[in-house]
Amino acid sequence: MLFNSSPFLFVFLPVVLLGFAVCVRWTTTTVTMLFLIGASLFFYGWWDWRYLFLLLSSMVFNYLWARLLESIASGPSARRRMTLGIGVAVNLGLLAYFKYANFLVDTVNAVTGSGWRIEHIVLPLAISFFTFEQITYLVDAYRGQVSAHGVLSYAVFMTFFPRLIAGPIVRPQQMLPQLAGARPFVFDTDGVAEGLFIFAVGLFKKVVIADTIAAYVGPVFDRASTVTFPDGWGAVVAFALQVYFDFSGYSDMAIGLARMLNIRLPENFDSPYQARDISTFWRRWHITLSTFLRDYLYIPLGGNRRGRARRAINVCVTMLLGGLWHGAQWTFVAWGGLHGVFLLVNERWRRRNTPLPGALAWLLTFIAVVASYAVFRAPSFERAGAMLGGMLGVHGFAAYAIGLHEWKRMLPALGIALCCPNRRQIMQWQWPGPWLYALSFALLAGWSILRLGDPAPFFYFQF
Amino acid sequence: MHRQLLRMLVCLLAFLALVAVINLVVNPYGAWPVRLVDTTFQKVEVGMERMETPYRVRTEQPTTVLLGTSRVLYGMWIDQGYRADVLNAALPGQSLDEAVALIDLALRNPRLRRIIWSVELIQFTEQMRGFRDAPTQTRLLGDTLLRVRETLLSADALQASGGLLLRRTAGRSSLPAERTLPIPWPPATLRAAFDEIETAPNGGGDSTGLDQHIRLWLKDYGHSRLAEGQWDLFTRTIDRIRAAGIDLTLLAPPLNAFELETIRQGGQWPAFQAWKARLATVSPYWDFSGYHELALRDELFTFPIFCHFKPAVGHALLRRLLEGSCDDCGTTEQLIADAGVWVDSNTVQAHLEDLDAARLRVTRERPRSVQAVERIVDPATARHDIQEAKGTTGGTVPHR
Numbered sequence: 001m002l003f004n005s006s007p008f009l010f011v012f013l014p015v016v017l018l019g020f021a022v023c024v025r026w027t028t029t030t031v032t033m034l035f036l037i038g039a040s041l042f043f044y045g046w047w048d049w050r051y052l053f054l055l056l057s058s059m060v061f062n063y064l065w066a067r068l069l070e071s072i073a074s075g076p077s078a079r080r081r082m083t084l085g086i087g088v089a090v091n092l093g094l095l096a097y098f099k100y101a102n103f104l105v106d107t108v109n110a111v112t113g114s115g116w117r118i119e120h121i122v123l124p125l126a127i128s129f130f131t132f133e134q135i136t137y138l139v140d141a142y143r144g145q146v147s148a149h150g151v152l153s154y155a156v157f158m159t160f161f162p163r164l165i166a167g168p169i170v171r172p173q174q175m176l177p178q179l180a181g182a183r184p185f186v187f188d189t190d191g192v193a194e195g196l197f198i199f200a201v202g203l204f205k206k207v208v209i210a211d212t213i214a215a216y217v218g219p220v221f222d223r224a225s226t227v228t229f230p231d232g233w234g235a236v237v238a239f240a241l242q243v244y245f246d247f248s249g250y251s252d253m254a255i256g257l258a259r260m261l262n263i264r265l266p267e268n269f270d271s272p273y274q275a276r277d278i279s280t281f282w283r284r285w286h287i288t289l290s291t292f293l294r295d296y297l298y299i300p301l302g303g304n305r306r307g308r309a310r311r312a313i314n315v316c317v318t319m320l321l322g323g324l325w326h327g328a329q330w331t332f333v334a335w336g337g338l339h340g341v342f343l344l345v346n347e348r349w350r351r352r353n354t355p356l357p358g359a360l361a362w363l364l365t366f367i368a369v370v371a372s373y374a375v376f377r378a379p380s381f382e383r384a385g386a387m388l389g390g391m392l393g394v395h396g397f398a399a400y401a402i403g404l405h406e407w408k409r410m411l412p413a414l415g416i417a418l419c420c421p422n423r424r425q426i427m428q429w430q431w432p433g434p435w436l437y438a439l440s441f442a443l444l445a446g447w448s449i450l451r452l453g454d455p456a457p458f459f460y461f462q463f
Numbered sequence: 464m465h466r467q468l469l470r471m472l473v474c475l476l477a478f479l480a481l482v483a484v485i486n487l488v489v490n491p492y493g494a495w496p497v498r499l500v501d502t503t504f505q506k507v508e509v510g511m512e513r514m515e516t517p518y519r520v521r522t523e524q525p526t527t528v529l530l531g532t533s534r535v536l537y538g539m540w541i542d543q544g545y546r547a548d549v550l551n552a553a554l555p556g557q558s559l560d561e562a563v564a565l566i567d568l569a570l571r572n573p574r575l576r577r578i579i580w581s582v583e584l585i586q587f588t589e590q591m592r593g594f595r596d597a598p599t600q601t602r603l604l605g606d607t608l609l610r611v612r613e614t615l616l617s618a619d620a621l622q623a624s625g626g627l628l629l630r631r632t633a634g635r636s637s638l639p640a641e642r643t644l645p646i647p648w649p650p651a652t653l654r655a656a657f658d659e660i661e662t663a664p665n666g667g668g669d670s671t672g673l674d675q676h677i678r679l680w681l682k683d684y685g686h687s688r689l690a691e692g693q694w695d696l697f698t699r700t701i702d703r704i705r706a707a708g709i710d711l712t713l714l715a716p717p718l719n720a721f722e723l724e725t726i727r728q729g730g731q732w733p734a735f736q737a738w739k740a741r742l743a744t745v746s747p748y749w750d751f752s753g754y755h756e757l758a759l760r761d762e763l764f765t766f767p768i769f770c771h772f773k774p775a776v777g778h779a780l781l782r783r784l785l786e787g788s789c790d791d792c793g794t795t796e797q798l799i800a801d802a803g804v805w806v807d808s809n810t811v812q813a814h815l816e817d818l819d820a821a822r823l824r825v826t827r828e829r830p831r832s833v834q835a836v837e838r839i840v841d842p843a844t845a846r847h848d849i850q851e852a853k854g855t856t857g858g859t860v861p862h863r
Contacts, residue, residue: 008613057672193468433468442474450482450618 001046002457003199003253004207008448012043015255019194020261032153032185036261038161044125051124058094059158060133062087063151068142073144084142088135095131098124102326128325130158130298136171139296146172153179162257166250168268169288178263186262194427195259199435199446202252207448209413213238217284217377220401224383227390227401234402236373236412241413243274243373247286252423268311269364271422272371276361277350280341281369293322315347316340321460324374331384335376342368390432414450477518483615491623493516493544503643504630505543509625512536513595514613515544515604516552522572524548525671527785530565531581532557534716535771538777542642550647554707559586559693560593564603565677575717577710577783582672582707582748584731584738587694589688601835641774647781648792656775657795660762664761672723677839680725680770687731694745701746712784713748715739717776717802718757719769720825720832727822728833736815739806746809749784751819757802759832763795 001008016039023032045052066086072080096104098121105116137158140146149157157175178184181407220227220235227235251268258265271309272285282290298318304311316337323336356364374391431437490497491514493505506513520528526548531536535553544551550660552565562580569575585591594600601609614620635643644652704711726735742748757763757776765771772780779792779799792800806814827834 189465189468191472196468196471434470438467438470438474441471442478445475446478446482447477447618450616450621452612 001043003250003257004203004448004452006452009452010276012039017117017260020185021187024185025091029183029185030152033156033179036161037152037159039356040156040161040164043161044159044164047125051054051105053096054124054127055159058091058130058134059155062137062158063154065090066146068137069138070142070144071147080142084138087138091131091134091138096135096214097121098127099325100328102362107135107330111275112365127168129167130164132169132289132325133171136169136292136296140172147177149176149180152220153253160258160263163265164263165173166247166254167286167288168254168266169292170265171292174266175263191261191262192241195256195261196445197441198259199253199256200441200448201426202249202254202256203448204444205249206253207451209416210242210249211451212409213245213413214242215408216402217242221377221379221383221387223244223401224378224386224390227387228395228399229391229393229397230399230429231401233370234388234399234406236370236377236408238388238402238406238416239373239377240273240370241410244269245413248423265413267424270424271417273366275364275365276358277365277402278339278346278368281365282339282343289325293318295320312344315343319343329379331375331378331381333371333417334384335382338372338375342372370388469476476793482497482621483611486615486617486620486624491620492518492614492735493522494610500627501555502543502545502630503635503638504627506626506630507539507542507544510729512544513599514602516554516565516858517568517599517612518610519544520550520552520568521548521571521605524572525569526574526576527571527575528552528565528575528577528581529579529781530557530562531716532583532586532757534772535581535777537765538716538772538774539647539781540774540777541646547646553581554590554595554599557586558591558593558595558817561595561599561603562586564594564600566700566704568603570703570709570825573613575709576784576846577712578704579712579714579781581714581716582697582742583716584726584735585683586863587685587697587738589690589691590683590686590688592659592690592693600618600763615834646778648775648778650782650793651777653775653782653796656773657793660773660775661795673769673835674839675767676767677725677836678719680722681729681840684726684729687734689734693836694741698745705748711746713742713746714780714784714803715742715748715750715752717751717772717780717799718760719764719772720754721769722755723758723822724826724832724836727826728836732822736818739818740815740851743806743808743811747805749803750806750814751780751803752804753804754821755802758840759825759830759837760795760798763799770781 001012003009019039020032021037023035026326041052041055042348042429044055065083069080069083069087077104102109105118108114109116137146137154153176156179157170159173160170160175163170216238217235218316220231220238248269255265255267268287270284270287272281275281275284298314301314301317302310303314319336319340323334323338323339324331326335355361371388371391374387375381375384378387478627486496487495488499490500491505492511493502494515523545525545527550529549529551531553533553533555533699536551536555539551539553541549541551550569551668554561554565559582566580567579594603602613630638641652643650659725685760686708700715702713726732739750761769763773763776765773766797775795779796780803782796783803804814804817840850
């Protein structure tokens with residue numbers, strides 16, 4: 001079920017809010033938790049109920065494994081490390097099977113010339129996201145950072161529908177404490193109003209901005225071999241806007257939904273295209289993934305504590321794996337690698353202590369990020385190469401696909417991404433009056449509802 | 464603190480209600496029986512027909528309904544969809560099932576007197592069975608929720624309402640002349656339109672676009688397999704129209720020589736002839752499709768999309784069908800009128816022989832269309848009548 005679909009907006013969400021209010025008002029915390037778990041499983045099962053078993057099995061295993069890790073907390077560290085390693089390996093194995101098995105076989109065949117064949121494996125929705133959350137749960141349990149909680153709290157944390165499909169990636173300590181206490185759930189109309197506003201901003205970003213601009217991207221990438229300079233740059237800028245408004249819109253919707261249920265989720269975006277260097281970009285883009293990669297991969301690899309050479313390797317490994325996380329495709333790995341190189345160049349430049357003027361720094365960062373999308377979006381290196389060639393003017397300078405009409409639609413979106421305060425900042429405004437706030441909500445939500453047609457899936461659902 | 468939430472919901476509902484009321488009152492798609500804004504200012508945007516027509520056929524009360532594919536839709540173009548008692552209910556790629564559903568809706572209209580139905584070989588094939596898309600089917604079958612969503616609670620509808628109100632504000636004098644013409648266009652308008660076409664012929668379009676369309680039609684005709692069930696559906700519908708006392712004018716629309724060549728060189732000419740023969744057993748019809756002068760006059764078609772004839776041709780054709788006589792016709796209109804042959808079960812065999820003779824005559828002269836399709840058609844699948852066109856088989860008529 002998509003957040004931008006009529007069944008979700010006009011049936012599922014009102015029913016869940018009503019049910020939640022009833023549970024909070026007239027029942028116990030246990031019943032409320034069971035209600036939320038049931039709603040979340042229904043939400044996930046709407047896509048394909050068979051994969052519910054996968055999700056539930058993963059949950060059972062990880063819950064028990066975390067208890068095992070806690071029970072041997074005072075035991076020998078080698079044993080604890082091995083127990084954690086097995087737990088992480090099981091999770092990664094699950095991800096490897098469903099997400100990377102076809103990719104691995106294809107790669108081995110391409111390298112060795114062998115002809116191995118396996119059946120095409122369907123990627124279960126949200127597997128990348130919930131696997132990473134399970135890993136954080138195990139690692140944090142190993143580190144003793146998970147507060148005491150019951151099985152229902154854990155189940156709510158893992159299945160919580162606002163963020164189940166595409167994040168934000170939430171750590172146990174960010175959510176489990178909110179589920180603790182005698183009466184953790186409150187139906188707060190203040191929270192519902194705030195959540196609705198945040199949700200409306202996200203819905204607007206997705207339905208009105210991202211889906212409109214998305215139409216300009218595909219046709220250019222499909223004809224990459226003949227793409228011209230303005231069409232090539234137009235398409236990557238359009239894609240940059242599409243993916244930002246799509247994914248940050250989804251994240252806003254998730255945060256807003258959670259807020260309606262009185263749960264606070266971490267922010268996932270912070271005006272990333274306004275960044276003036278690439279490391280700032282990564283601190284503002286898909287923040288929960290970046291911090292996951294930093295805390296659970298880069299720092300355990302040694303981070304910057306073992307010299308420059310080792311740091312460079314750690315950065316590249318982290319970014320390559322970050323790229324691979326996006327999908328079983330070498331272009332994603334290359335995109336990650338490209339950003340690894342950008343980060344190293346940025347670090348080197350910073351050490352020279354000769355900062356660039358702000359506008360130039362921003363422009364260089366933006367161009368690097370946008371150009372790298374040619375590799376990210378293209379289905380193959382051949383297509384990515386053709387796209388980059390076109391962006392260098394190999395096929396001329398005439399605009400065919402992305403002209404004045406398209407730029408007229410893209411420029412306001414670009415303006416919003418580059419110059420406007422983001423949703424978090426807007427929420428901190430002192431609004432001059434309650435009616436203006438209500439009217440702004442009505443315009444955002446109303447215009448989005450008027451644009452609801454056949455709901456387009458979110459870009460990050462494929463990951 | 465319930466107040467803030469309440470304020471937000473009230474504002475949202477008020478906004479949506481306002482939009483719905485505007486769209487209902489202005490009624491840009493003619494989807495509701497509301498006539499507060501003069502319908503002359505309505506305008507069917509190209510590409511919106513599959514959305515608008517199923518609604519419009521319910522609300523308008525025309526005396527004449529036109530049915531067919533995009534040939535009729537764009538060839539007999541009516542800006543408002545409905546004007547002067549004529550509703551153009553043709554759809555791009557209209558299937559027989561869709562035409563039948565539209566006829567069923569049109570028959571509910573007590574003012575209906577006549578149906579002009581353009582039918583094509585391809586509509587009787589397996590690949591054109593059923594409805595072309597689910598939304599069109601839902602609209603034709605009647606779904607109030609979808610109608611509300613698409614025509615009242617829609618940003619596109621609001622934009623269309625704005626456009627309509629702007630045109631209304633600008634007044635009739637700012638409308639292009641053809642938007643207020645009678646249907647079909649009067650002879651003087653037709654003469655002026657044909658004069659304009661003669662002075663600025665489109666020259667046959669660019670070769671890339673032309674080749675693309677030849678490939679498209681070769682593929683479409685090449686994969687066509689007639690479906691028996693479609694004949695049953697067609698026959699039952701004809702019976703229903705007659706039983707309702709509605710005057711039915713059936714026609715096979717004019718095809719450009721390029722399209723006729725895709726049929727012939729794609730090996731489907733015998734099937735095309737057989738289809739026409741069978742059509743005559745169900746109902747008499749006007750046949751405008753053959754290797755006659757009209758088919759060879761490229762400037763009368765919208766190249767490189769050679770399957771579409773120009774609106775002047777369509778309206779001349781409509782005049783032929785509706786008014787019969789061609790006393791005050793100009794030369795081109797006369798040529799179009801002459802292209803139509805009234806065919807029934809008694810005359811069909813002779814007519815088909817005439818068509819074969821015309822085909823042989825034209826293809827032996829190897830006009831541009833023959834050569835263009837030859838260049839593209841796969842030699843492995845090309846049929847024997849390519850040889851025939853080159854004059855190597857003595858001109859025998861196959862499969863008759």
